[in-house]
Amino acid sequence: MKRIVILGAGESGVGTATLAKKQNFEVFVSDFGTIHDRYKSVLDEAEIQWEEKGHTEELVLNADVVVKSPGIPDHAPIVKRIIAKGIKVISEIEFAYHFNSELSIAITGSNGKTTTTMLTYKLLKEGGLDVGLAGNIGDSYAGQVANHPDKSYVLELSSFQLDGIEEFRPNIAVLTNLSPDHLDRYNYKYSNYIDSKFRITMNQTAEDYFIYDYDDKEIQQWLKNHSIKAKALPFSLYSKLDEGAYVEEENIIVTMDKETIVLPIEELGVEGLHNVKNAMAATTIAHLKKIRKEKIRESLSDFQGVEHRLEKVLKVDNVQYINDSKATNINATFFALESMKTPAVWIVGGVDKGNDYNELMALVREKVKSIVCLGVDNTKIRESYENVVDSFVEVQSMKEAVRVAKSLAESGDTVLLSPACASFDLFKNYEDRGHQFKEEVHNL
Incomplete structure (x- = not known):
């Protein structure tokens, strides 16, 4: 034994x-x-x-x-x-894999992996497949395999989980995007983190599929320098692709094996360009799994998104409050700011993971009127943006943050919690931060 x-x-x-x-x-x-x-x-x-x-x-x-x-x-x-x-x-993923008779679908990326995983699971489940949901979400993969070893699972995987695999082989692997994250665990080398993410495809064969963001420069660079065995299926917002998913005239087009699906973007249940990308990845998987087009359209249109990810909380005095607490890095906040349609009061800050705030500068100038900085050490954020916005206020609690944001917002504005940082200085985790935000908004 x-x-x-x-x-x-x-x-x-x-x-x-x-x-x-x-x-x-x-x-x-x-x-x-x-x-x-x-x-x-x-x-x-x-x-x-x-x-x-x-x-x-x-x-x-x-x-x-x-x-x-x-x-x-x-x-x-x-x-x-x-x-x-x-x-x-x-890792748990490697151990459980050997007792799971069906190959899984594995999804990783710096951002969008939770939404893509939830959406994929919804498309497959409502399309009639018997699938499980595990990894970074819900009940553990190993615990579920103990009871249902013959199911196929949709797995959300972090770089840490992928670091501990040796033979794990998903039938379909997805890399949603790359941006610097968790660099403290990778000797502050971005290339180490990128290599870690690409472990998702290392055991795939020519019978497997690798779905990735064609618009992501780092992914493109890595693929130029390394070869993968799986069939590559890209998705893009800006390039027309012979095979994969792309956008044309306000429609998502998914094309492969001489078959094409057309999905109007306006029918998506979630907003924002990043969600168009998440939908393209999930739809590509559903198409590979032979889910009917009508079912895909129906499931996409009533998908409500993920808690703490651009979650509309409440309108108070005609100001929309949005909880994007899950945005723990610059890239996630970039998409949040990009999706703002009205002037924003932006609540930002927390434990900085080596952020370059210049990447958001153009969006901050365009979209943000005021900043409420919520963190123990706000030096970097203050140095970057204090002179760019109308008002810049530092606070030490969520209650204070929401109160100050309310005083700075005018009718028609949006108050956006999108911290771009980890939460461990003032909160247990990003969920705790998001729940406190929602509670304080409801208390207004």
Whole structure:
């Protein structure tokens, strides 16, 4: 019997433990922090050994294989010791893949991956396919494979999850776009992060598909310098393509295998150019999976988008409040600002991940009248924009941010929370930040 040690007892770790136990592994779960009571009871019920608040080395370093949570960096002391001992370290995605009889659809990218994943799942599910939804969303992939090993899954994957794969091979892989993100985990080298994202296609064969943003310069550059085996299907807002998806006269055109689908952009249930791209990627997948055109159109038109991603919260005194808390990098905020149709009061700030604020300068000049800066350290944002907008106010709480934004907004304006930064200085995570924003807007 093989011994598997799982580091981290969150959704991913506990799902892996459940699957490993079902596959007759000797399982041990070790968490450096405290384990949530809900997960403790799952582990106890399955008679899986666990520990919290630290790692007991003799119980960890005797593993045949270690599955680590994507949140644990490679430079963590325990991980360094595991690697030094020559023990294989993989991700939940890699482990579960070997027990999943159907090849999956895997979606990654700096932005848009959640929306594209949700939309793809909706198109396939409503089109009559028996598919699961996992990865960065909802219940863990491993936990679902434990109960439904013969399903095909739509997986949203982060670069951290892809770092831990060896043989994982999706039938359809999607790379929505690239922009600098999480560089603190990649020695501050953008090229390392890009290579990490492209791991999604490394095991694909000529029978598989790789769908990507043709307009993305970094993706194009990487593909020039590397070869992939999968059939490439690009999507573009600006170029007409022989095969793939593109925009022509306010329609999305998807063309492949001498078949064409035409979808009017105005029928999409979500707004913004970035959502046109997400829809192109999802529609390409649905077409590959033989979903009927009518069904695709119907599902696209009633898709309401994802919470915390350009989510319309409320109109107060004819001012629209929009929650885009999921925008944790410059690229995501770029699309948010680009989609603004009225003067914007922009709430921005948080933990800076190496942002270049000049990339937003033209949009800020064009769209933003006032900035409310919400973060512990706002120096970079202040230096970039203080002299570009009518008013620039720094605050330390969401309540204050929303109140100040209300005082700066006039009838017909938009208040946009699109932080371009991580949330960990003042909030638990971007969801907490988004929920607090919505709560304060409802309190106005």
